[in-house]
Amino acid sequence: MKFQIFIFLILFTFQMHYADTKEYELFSEQQSEEEILQLLQNPYVNPNTKNLNGTPFLHFAIEKGYTKATQKLIEKAANINVKDYFNKTPLHYASEKGHLDLAKLLIEKGANINEKNNYYDTPLHYASEKGHLDLAKLLIEKGANI
Numbered sequence: 001m002k003f004q005i006f007i008f009l010i011l012f013t014f015q016m017h018y019a020d021t022k023e024y025e026l027f028s029e030q031q032s033e034e035e036i037l038q039l040l041q042n043p044y045v046n047p048n049t050k051n052l053n054g055t056p057f058l059h060f061a062i063e064k065g066y067t068k069a070t071q072k073l074i075e076k077a078a079n080i081n082v083k084d085y086f087n088k089t090p091l092h093y094a095s096e097k098g099h100l101d102l103a104k105l106l107i108e109k110g111a112n113i114n115e116k117n118n119y120y121d122t123p124l125h126y127a128s129e130k131g132h133l134d135l136a137k138l139l140i141e142k143g144a145n146i
Contacts, residue, residue, distance in 0.1 A: 050084075055085070086119075087116070
């Protein structure tokens with residue numbers, strides 16, 4: 001019995017280490033959405049992991065416009081209000097890049113529309129500044145402070 005527990009612990013530790021090293025592969029600029037989805041199949045990948053610059057997986061997926069990867073991260077319980085080094089949330093990224101479908105998804109899942117980053121900018125500021133009027137309209141309709 002002790003031997004079985006020992007083997008289990010060794011295998012579990014190996015799987016955890018393997019997952020930790022694989023998680024950072026999600027941040028490769030060359031990763032396609034399909035490759036990211038493949039990596040997310042690993043049950044040990046933590047959807048709330050950040051890279052060395054403090055950028056969470058969810059921000060990366062949204063910045064790239066990866067709808068399926070974003071949905072998968074949310075399914076795996078990624079924090080939809082997680083902040084990066086500059087206190088930008090995923091909704092800031094979606095608003096800046098003009099990803100209306102991803103912004104709708106985040107809002108539907110409870111994203112904070114009025115969250116401010118280090119410079120006191122909200123997602124509405126980003127959408128307006130970048131000319132994403134459809135996204136700005138959505139944010140206002142959903143209760144963004146003007």
